[in-house]
Amino acid sequence: MRSPEKIRKAVGAVRLSRRGLLRAGLAGTAATALGGLATGCAVPTGSTGRNMVLWYWDGGLGDTVLKKAKARYDSTVDLKAIKIGGYYRSKLITTLTGRAHVPDIAGLKGEDMASYLPDADQFVDLRTLGAQKYESQYLPWKWQQGIADDGTMVGFPIDCGPVAHFYQYEVFRKAGLPYEPADVSAQLNTWEKFFAAGEQLRRRIRGTSLLTDVNSVFENIVQQGSRRYVDKDRHFIGDQEHVRHAWRLAVEAKRRGIVSDLVTGTPDQISAVDTGKLPSQLGASWATYDIKNGNPKTKGKWRIADMPVRPSNNGGSFLSITKACREPERAFEIIAWMLNAANQASGYVDAGLFPSTPASYGLKQLREPDPFFGGQVTTDVFGPAAQKIVVAYNSPYDVALGQPIKDEIKNVGVLGKDPDKAWSDAMSKCRRIAKHLGVSY
Amino acid sequence: MASLQHTRRPRGIKGTRGRGIALHAVLIAGLLLSAFPFYWAVIMSTHTSSEIFSYPPKLLPGSHFLQNLRSLFDNIDFFGSMLNSLLVASAVTFLVLFFDSLAAFVFAKFDFPGRRALFVLLMAIFMVPTQMAIIPQFVMMAKIGWIGSMTALIVPAAANAFGIFWMRQYMRSAIHDELLDASRIDGANFLRQYWHVALPVVRPGLAFLGIFTFMGQWNDYAWPLVALTNPDNVTLQVALSQLNGVHGTTDYGMVMTGALLALVPLLVVFAIGAKQIIGDLGKGAIR
C-alpha cells in the first residue's frame, strides 16, 4: 500500500501533461460540436454550390451517358453521380425523411415506383418543367407508370424491363432440347412445354435444374398479366384467379423438379450457373448486365429466346427531381438529354437497359451482335417483347401485400413446405396486413 | 464452502508436466480457432471473387491483393471514411472517459440524496435497447440538421451507461478510502480528489473502457448506416457496406480487402493498450 505522500509526488509529476491533454481534448471536442452545430443550423437540404447530385444504383444508368452528361453540362453544374449500394429504396426514403443531403436527381426503381407515388409531394411535378412535349417519344405504358393518380408526373422513363428466356446453348443441345433461339422461342411457348423441357433436362444431365427458384415462375406469371395484388380501389385481389394460377404453376414447377433449392446471388448459385447446372433464367434486359458481371466465365455460352406465353415486364426505372433541388430547370434539361433515344441506346450497350424510346430500336447500337450471347442480336427478342407488354395497374400497396405470398411460395420451393398450408398462411398474413394498411379485403 | 476430511499424497512431477503440456495444447488449439477467421480474411483478400468460391477451398494466400486494393480504392473513399471513423471514435472515447469517470467517481465514493434512485435509473437506462431510439433520434436530428454529419454519431454516444457501471465497480475497489480521506484532510476539493487521487489509480480501468469504447465506435454499424445519408461522408463500416452489389455481383475479394484494412487501426490501438487491459486489469481490480 502506497502512502499518500508518494502518490501526490508521483501524481504531481504528470500533472502538467494530463492537464495539457485535457485542455486539448476539450478544445477539440468543443470545436467539433460547435462546427456541427454551426453547419447544423445552415445545412442545405440538398447539394451545395455548383453541385448537382444524382443518385443511382449499380446498373441503373450507363457509364458512358453519365460521363458525357458530366462533360456536356460542365460549364454550368458539377454533376456528381453517386452509386448507392445496399437497399436503394430504403436509403432514399430515409434520406428524404432525414431532410439532409437529399439528392437533386434521384433514380427510382420501377418495382418501387408505385410506392413513391403517394409521396409525390416530395418530388417536382415534371409537367411543370415541360415534360409533356417529350411524351410521344416514349412507350405509352412506361410513361404512364411514372404518373400518380392525380396526374402528377413523378418519374421520367429510363428503361423498361421486357423479360426473356436466357439459356445456355450447349447445355440445351446436350440435353436434346431445342437450342437455336428461334426453335426455343417456338417450341417452349407454353408453360407446360417449358416444364416438360425442364424435366427432360434433369433426366438427361444429372444435377441440373432449369430455373433457380419458384419465385421466378410465380412472379413472371403474375407480371405477364394486367393485375397485381391490389386494385385501383384499394381492394385486395391477391386471392383471385390470376394469382392462384401463378401459384399453381409455381407449385407444379417445384413438384416436377425443375427448380433448384439455391438462392439467386449466393456463391453457390453463381457457381451452379457457371458450371451449367442452372442453364436458364427468366430475366429482363437489365439482367444481362448482372449476368455479365456475376458470371463472366460464361461469356459466349448464352442465347436469348422468348419466354413462354408472352413477355412480362420486370423493373425498368425512372429519374426524378426532388424538391430539394435548387435548379429544377437545369436538372430537367440534364435528365431529358440523358434519356433521349440516342443516349438510351448507349445505356443498352453499357448496362443492358432496354430503351423506352422506340426510336432507339433502329439505331446501330441496338443492332450490334452481343458476344456474351454468342453474337446474337438481343434486340431481336427484347424489341418485340417490349411492344407486347400488357399495361398493369401498380398499386402502392402491391409491395406490402405481395410480399407474404412471395415469401410463402419461396418456402414451398426452398424448404418444401406444404403448398396448401403455405397458401392459407399467405392469405391470413395478407388479411392482417391489409387491415393494418387500410386495404379492403 | 466444503471442507475435505481425508488427506492425499502430493502429486508427482510427471503428472504436473503432462498436465502442463496438455494445457498448452488445448490453449493453442483455442488460439488457432480464435485467429483462424483472420487468416481466412487474408486468404479472401488475396484472391478474386470466383477463386474464393471454388472447390476445394484455397488454403494458401493468392496473388490478387494489389488488384483488390485498386478496386477498393476505385469504389469507395477509403481513407476519407477511415478518417471519419477515427474522428468519431476518438471524440467519443474522450468524452466517455471524462464524463463517465467523473460520474462513476461520484457514485462510487460519495453519498448524497437520491443516489440510490439515480443509480437504479442508470441500470434501467442500460437495458433500453438502442434501436428504440433510432427513429426518434433520426427525426430529431433531421430537425436540427445533424443528419449526414459526424456530430450525429458523436453526441449521443457520449452518454454511455456501461462506462459508468464499469468504472464505478472498478473505483469502489481500486480507490482506497484511506487515500481519499487523507487528501480531504489535506484540503482537496472534489475536483482535486478526482484528478489527483481517483484518476491515477484507475488508469487500467480507464484504459479498458477507452479501448472498449474506441472499438465499439469504430465498429458501429446500425446507427451510422441510418444517420449518414450523405454517401460521400460516411464512416468506414458504412463505406464497406456500400461495396455490396445487387443481385450477387459482390466482389468478395475486394470487400474482404476493405474489411481487412479496416481492422488495422483497431489492431494497432489494441496492441498499444493490450498490456494495459489484459496485464493490469486483474491487478488493478484487487489492489
Place this chain on the structure above:
Amino acid sequence: MATALEKPPVIAERTPAAGPRSGFRRYWHLYAAISPFYLLFLAFGLVPVGFSLYLSFHRWDGLGSMEWAGLSQYQYLLSDSDFWSSIGNTLLIWALATFPMIFLAMVTAVMLNSAVRFKNGYRFAYFLPNVTSVVAIAIVFGSVFSTNFGLVNALLQAVGLDQVAWLNTPWGIKVAIATLMTWQWTGYNAIIFLAGLQTIPGELYEAARVDGANPVQTFFRITLPMLRPTLLFVLVVSTVTGLQSFTEAQVLLQNTSNDSTFSGGPDHAGRTMVLYFFQQTFDNNDFGYGAAVAWGIFLVVVIFSIINWRLVQRRGED
C-alpha cells in the same frame, strides 16, 4: 450487481467534512459531476424513448403526416406471427450461443490462470476476435459456411459426413449465427472471468490442496461460487447484447433475398427481433409500427433479464 446496491459506501459519514455545511450547496458539485451524463441521456435517451412511445400510437410513413392510431399498432403486434417467430429466433440463437460461450470462457479462464508461460500472448490472441468489426467477420463466416465452397462442409466431407446447407436451412442459419457470436465473445468473457479468478485469494486454493481436493472438486466447490458475481455480470451483459443482435444476422443473410437486406434468410429463420424492427421500419416505411415493435423488444429484454437475474441469484442463496 445486487450486492453493490446493498452496501453503502464506507465513507458516507465522512462526506460532511468535505465541503460547505448547508443543504444542497453541500452536494451541488456532485450533481454537477453526474449531470453531463444525465443531460445527454435526457436529450438522446429519454426524449427519443418518449417520442417513440408517442409514435407507437400513430401511423406514419416518415414523409407524410402522422395519423392517430390508438392501440391498433399494438393489437397488430400481438397478432403478428412474424414478430413472435422473431422472438423465438432471437432466443434460440441466444441460447445456442451463450451457453457454450460461457462454458468455453470459464474453462479458458481457468486454463489461462494456471498456465505460467506465454500468458500475455494467449490473452492477446483470445481477445482478438472481439476487436474485429462484425461486418468483416460476418462476411468471412458467410464464406466459411457456404454450402458448396465452405470450409466447414469441406471438413465434414473430409471425415465422411454429408454437406449441410448451412445458410439455406432454418437450423443451419441459427447455428451459423450462434457460432459467430460464440467465436466473438468467448475470448472477451474469458478475460473477464480471468480477472474475477484473480480476485480469489490464493489461500483458499492452498487449503483445498492441503485437504487433497482434485481439480474438479476445487472448481465446483471453490472457483465457481467465488465467480458468481462475475458470472452474473457476464450473463446480464450477454443477455442484453445477445437479445439485441442485429449485425451478425443482417450481414450474413443480406444477400439471400432480392426484396430486402433485412430478410433473415429462408423462412426468415435468422430474423432476430432487431432485424425485424429494421425491416418494418425501413423496408416498409412503417415508422409507427416500428416504434411498437421496439417497445415489444424492450419488454422481452426486460422480462428475460429479470428471469436470468433471479435464476442466478437464487442459486447463490442455497
